[in-house]
Amino acid sequence: MAAPGFNLPADLFGLIYDRLPCPVDRLHMRQVCHNWRTAVTPPAPRPLPSIFLPRAGALSFSCVFSGCATPRLKLWVEDARRARYFGSFDGGWVFFAIGRPHGHTLQNLLADHSFKLPSLFFLRNGCHIPLVILAATLSSPPVHGKSVIGAIVSSRRRLRGTERQLAFWRLGQCDAIDKTLTPTQADLEDIIFHKKSFHVLDEQERVRAYTPLFDRDGNMEECHTEWPLSQMRRRHYEEHVAARYLVESRDELLMVVRLTPHHGQPTSAFRVFQMVYLRGRLHRNAHILGSLEHTWNELHKLDGRVLFVGRGCSRSHEVADHAGFEEGVYFLDDGSFRDGDKDELLFQNSDQLQFSCTDSGRWSAPTRQIESLFPEQAPSNYSPPVWIRP
Numbered sequence: 001m002a003a004p005g006f007n008l009p010a011d012l013f014g015l016i017y018d019r020l021p022c023p024v025d026r027l028h029m030r031q032v033c034h035n036w037r038t039a040v041t042p043p044a045p046r047p048l049p050s051i052f053l054p055r056a057g058a059l060s061f062s063c064v065f066s067g068c069a070t071p072r073l074k075l076w077v078e079d080a081r082r083a084r085y086f087g088s089f090d091g092g093w094v095f096f097a098i099g100r101p102h103g104h105t106l107q108n109l110l111a112d113h114s115f116k117l118p119s120l121f122f123l124r125n126g127c128h129i130p131l132v133i134l135a136a137t138l139s140s141p142p143v144h145g146k147s148v149i150g151a152i153v154s155s156r157r158r159l160r161g162t163e164r165q166l167a168f169w170r171l172g173q174c175d176a177i178d179k180t181l182t183p184t185q186a187d188l189e190d191i192i193f194h195k196k197s198f199h200v201l202d203e204q205e206r207v208r209a210y211t212p213l214f215d216r217d218g219n220m221e222e223c224h225t226e227w228p229l230s231q232m233r234r235r236h237y238e239e240h241v242a243a244r245y246l247v248e249s250r251d252e253l254l255m256v257v258r259l260t261p262h263h264g265q266p267t268s269a270f271r272v273f274q275m276v277y278l279r280g281r282l283h284r285n286a287h288i289l290g291s292l293e294h295t296w297n298e299l300h301k302l303d304g305r306v307l308f309v310g311r312g313c314s315r316s317h318e319v320a321d322h323a324g325f326e327e328g329v330y331f332l333d334d335g336s337f338r339d340g341d342k343d344e345l346l347f348q349n350s351d352q353l354q355f356s357c358t359d360s361g362r363w364s365a366p367t368r369q370i371e372s373l374f375p376e377q378a379p380s381n382y383s384p385p386v387w388i389r390p
Contacts, residue, residue: 045322090390092109131153148212151166240259
């Protein structure tokens with residue numbers, strides 16, 4: 001029996017596809033029959049991200065671009081609906097942890113394909129200590145032994161408490177990470193892979209670039225550090241800075257700053273900055289800038305961009321590619337990332353661990369107003385919301 005609309009003109013298939021922003025709806029459309037799949041074959045604009053949203057009882061898939069409808073989505077890993085999610089990557093890949101602190105996994109939501117991720121640091125004295133991954137990203141689409149993961153992690157101190165640092169490793173090639181590879185740093189904000197290097201942002205708005213280096217056998221030896229790339233003087237804001245994100249847009253690096261009136265209050269505004277190259281422009285200020293090569297210039301207009309921000313998984317789209325969208329920033333409630341007190345609870349099966357899920361929304365660049373995406377959500381004791389990048 002022929003599928004409905006079997007003989008529709010190919011251009012009509014394309015129009016239908018363009019009006020399905022939800023990645024699950026697009027996947028279902030491609031599965032109707034060969035003709036439908038052929039008619040909507042790329043090139044097409046990259047599909048917009050969707051959301052994994054904690055709800056009562058378990059995590060569910062919500063498509064904000066379809067009125068927050070909740071389509072059916074098969075999860076291949078047992079207990080994945082009650083996992084802690086800490087990032088995503090293009091192609092339907094998500095990072096999550098089942099249990100605390102073990103069970104770190106990189107899973108493809110659209111296929112039965114996954115990678116186990118390390119949950120231990122090893123020390124030079126041969127000892128191992130547990131770690132939890134707080135945010136992660138990839139150097140390239142996941143390939144065993146090829147792709148490199150960069151992550152912001154937390155581990156136990158030798159005596160008491162926890163500490164944060166970066167970690168880098170080849171996907172699928174280790175069960176424990178060398179703790180001495182990168183230094184400990186408490187004020188890490190975000191990580192992104194940009195122009196062959198992992199770029200890491202801190203609360204002082206400095207950026208360090210870490211470039212993976214390999215031996216003759218292809219094993220990763222270390223990450224070469226260029227320190228720092230951007231200005232050292234932190235900018236003054238009239239409001240409280242709730243978060244900073246790195247976004248790659250039009251082959252340039254952006255910093256998106258999320259503001260609230262006071263600590264713990266809902267998001268009120270965003271400011272967006274672009275990293276610009278200084279060498280050859282500011283010779284007369286060389287004695288002030290030293291060896292710095294970049295700084296942040298504020299963008300007072302988004303110039304046709306729509307930005308989706310999340311630690312390790314931000315993405316930029318063009319308004320012209322998506323009918324009905326306007327310039328702005330979509331954001332999810334990840335305020336718990338800065339709460340270092342939660343790190344200790346992540347190592348336990350603690351009922352005290354809670355992730356707020358109320359401060360998610362859209363900031364309109366033309367009106368400078370915040371619009372809520374969801375009805376008010378109760379806190380979750382297992383995961384913050386996370387973008388899915390199809």
